Amino acid sequence: MEVKKKSTPILPWMRSPIDVSQFEDCPLNLVPCLDPRLEAALEKMGFSSLFPVQVAVWQETIGPGAFERDLCINSPTGSGKTLAYALPIVQKLSTRSVKCLRALVVLPTRDLALQVKEVFAAIAPAVGLSVGLAVGQSSIADEIAELIKRPKLEAGMCYDPEDMTFELQSSVDILVATPGRLMDHINSTKGFTLEHLCYLVVDETDRLLRESYQSWLPTVLQLTQSNDESLFPLANSFFSSTFGSLKTIRRFGVERGFKGKSHPRLVKMVLSATLTQDPSKLAQLNLHHPLLLTTGKRRYQLPEKLESYKLICESNLRPLYLVALLQELGEEKCIVFTSSTESTHRLCTLLNLFGDLSIKIKEYSGLQRQSLRSKALKSFREGKVQVLVCSDAMTRGMDVEGVRNVVNYDMPAYIKTYIHRAGRTARAGQAGRCFTLLHKHEVKRFKKMLLKADIDSVPHYSVPSSSIESLRDTYNSALGKLKETVESEAYRKRKTGSKFSKLSKRKTDHQKQ
Numbered sequence: 131m132e133v134k135k136k137s138t139p140i141l142p143w144m145r146s147p148i149d150v151s152q153f154e155d156c157p158l159n160l161v162p163c164l165d166p167r168l169e170a171a172l173e174k175m176g177f178s179s180l181f182p183v184q185v186a187v188w189q190e191t192i193g194p195g196a197f198e199r200d201l202c203i204n205s206p207t208g209s210g211k212t213l214a215y216a217l218p219i220v221q222k223l224s225t226r227s228v229k230c231l232r233a234l235v236v237l238p239t240r241d242l243a244l245q246v247k248e249v250f251a252a253i254a255p256a257v258g259l260s261v262g263l264a265v266g267q268s269s270i271a272d273e274i275a276e277l278i279k280r281p282k283l284e285a286g287m288c289y290d291p292e293d294m295t296f297e298l299q300s301s302v303d304i305l306v307a308t309p310g311r312l313m314d315h316i317n318s319t320k321g322f323t324l325e326h327l328c329y330l331v332v333d334e335t336d337r338l339l340r341e342s343y344q345s346w347l348p349t350v351l352q353l354t355q356s357n358d359e360s361l362f363p364l365a366n367s368f369f370s371s372t373f374g375s376l377k378t379i380r381r382f383g384v385e386r387g388f389k390g391k392s393h394p395r396l397v398k399m400v401l402s403a404t405l406t407q408d409p410s411k412l413a414q415l416n417l418h419h420p421l422l423l424t425t426g427k428r429r430y431q432l433p434e435k436l437e438s439y440k441l442i443c444e445s446n447l448r449p450l451y452l453v454a455l456l457q458e459l460g461e462e463k464c465i466v467f468t469s470s471t472e473s474t475h476r477l478c479t480l481l482n483l484f485g486d487l488s489i490k491i492k493e494y495s496g497l498q499r500q501s502l503r504s505k506a507l508k509s510f511r512e513g514k515v516q517v518l519v520c521s522d523a524m525t526r527g528m529d530v531e532g533v534r535n536v537v538n539y540d541m542p543a544y545i546k547t548y549i550h551r552a553g554r555t556a557r558a559g560q561a562g563r564c565f566t567l568l569h570k571h572e573v574k575r576f577k578k579m580l581l582k583a584d585i586d587s588v589p590h591y592s593v594p595s596s597s598i599e600s601l602r603d604t605y606n607s608a609l610g611k612l613k614e615t616v617e618s619e620a621y622r623k624r625k626t627g628s629k630f631s632k633l634s635k636r637k638t639d640h641q642k643q
């Protein structure tokens with residue numbers, strides 16, 4: 131028999147982590163040094179204690195030796211990682227009197243950034259701190275107006291934005307951003323500077339490290355390094371050749387030094403439920419004596435109260451099995467994952483053609499305009515929609531209250547995808563179920579994939595064959611309607627496409643004249 135090799139992390143510091151599962155929930159009034167204003171804000175959010183990962187991170191960040199090392203946090207989906215970093219950062223910044231950008235949190239998507247901003251916004255104002263968002267939700271001009279304080283002018287004076295004698299200041303202490311919009315501000319927003327940055331959080335690290343997004347990470351790291359030539363002799367030449375005219379390099383000695391050194395150290399916190407162990411990927415973060423906090427001995431850990439099932443479908447009848455399953459789940463909020471934006475759209479259209487399912491179903495995918503996507507998410511959060519059919523745009527980080535079920539309509543290709551998808555339910559210690567629909571020939575592959583998370587087997591879930599039979603006629607007529615709908619959508623697309631190309635041709639002709 132083949133002996134399964136346990137993967138041991140190559141990096142030495144990853145081999146002796148702090149085990150978060152050794153910690154317990156801690157009632158707020160027993161959390162050492164917690165600012166009473168923050169305690170009150172947390173109570174207002176309905177929280178009465180800190181979760182284990184939050185206690186473990188608090189211990190490493192507050193009190194003596196605080197933030198001496200950069201932190202890498204690998205803990206299951208829904209375990210409360212957002213507050214684990216938000217709370218210590220806000221508490222640490224609460225004593226600052228001058229407003230400038232001190233903490234930057236980077237997330238891969240706009241909806242995720244919005245969600246995290248809400249968490250900061252619930253606690254930061256209690257200690258006089260403000261939080262900004264840079265995600266491209268509004269126009270860049272509106273965003274700049276939110277982030278940068280214009281100088282107060284005396285009556286009758288006119289402000290010239292080109293006049294550099296005016297000191298532009300940050301309006302926010304903490305910024306939550308997506309990489310693209312962050313780079314826009316770095317490159318072109320006057321007064322936007324990272325020179326005072328103390329904390330950098332890279333949430334959903336493995337996803338952010340996978341995509342370089344205009345080299346946002348090396349840019350941020352470069353801009354937050356001290357420009358002391360003796361410490362970084364090559365920094366300035368590298369900097370000017372790589373980043374051209376950018377001027378926001380960190381000023382020498384602006385803040386109190388770190389452990390006797392005259393330049394401040396930027397503290398980094400990186401987090402994921404599936405943190406990478408790849409040394410070359412982690413090297414990009416330039417971590418300072420990193421400390422790993424992880425839950426239990428397994429590399430991948432699913433939420434404690436998650437139940438996983440497999441549902442074997444007859445080939446070609448997968449939609450029928452899904453409908454029968456959704457009918458069984460009734461009004462419970464459910465997320466259905468497919469393998470692509472196209473199949474998300476097709477499946478959602480098909481489900482809505484099924485006639486009277488008495489469940490409201492909407493689509494959420496990268497194919498949609500952001501406004502439509504956000505609208506669907508809002509309706510789902512509010513419970514006006516019970517089923518959200520999603521592409522993997524929803525897989526990571528999204529936290530929607532009351533999601534009791536996740537369905538993998540298409541089997542995920544990777545264990546990490548399975549973990550993040552399944553993790554949209556069973557959050558914050560709640561119970562939840564994840565169903566994976568499989569054809570017979572996929573069962574072996576599914577089993578092999580789950581073994582990577584040390585899951586030996588998952589039970590079968592079956593829907594009564596009578597339910598499948600009773601849906602056949604409706605299914606056939608829905609399929610017919612789907613064909614018509616797809617054709618008319620394609621026709622509309624072609625029509626708008628040709629209108630658009632005619633318009634742009636006219637425009638170019640006009641420009642030529």
Ligand SMILES: Nc1ncnc2c1ncn2[C@@H]1O[C@H](COP(=O)(O)OP(=O)(O)OP(=O)(O)O)[C@@H](O)[C@H]1O
Nearest residue numbers: 177179180181207208209210211212403527529558
């Ligand atoms: N101390 C707490 N008490 C009660 N609920 C909490 C507490 N901390 C966080 N939560 C809730 O737990 C849920 C999950 O938190 P969060 O989104 O931070 O998880 P996560 O670990 O970042 O998950 P993911 O890996 O999926 O991004 C949220 O709904 C949040 O409001």
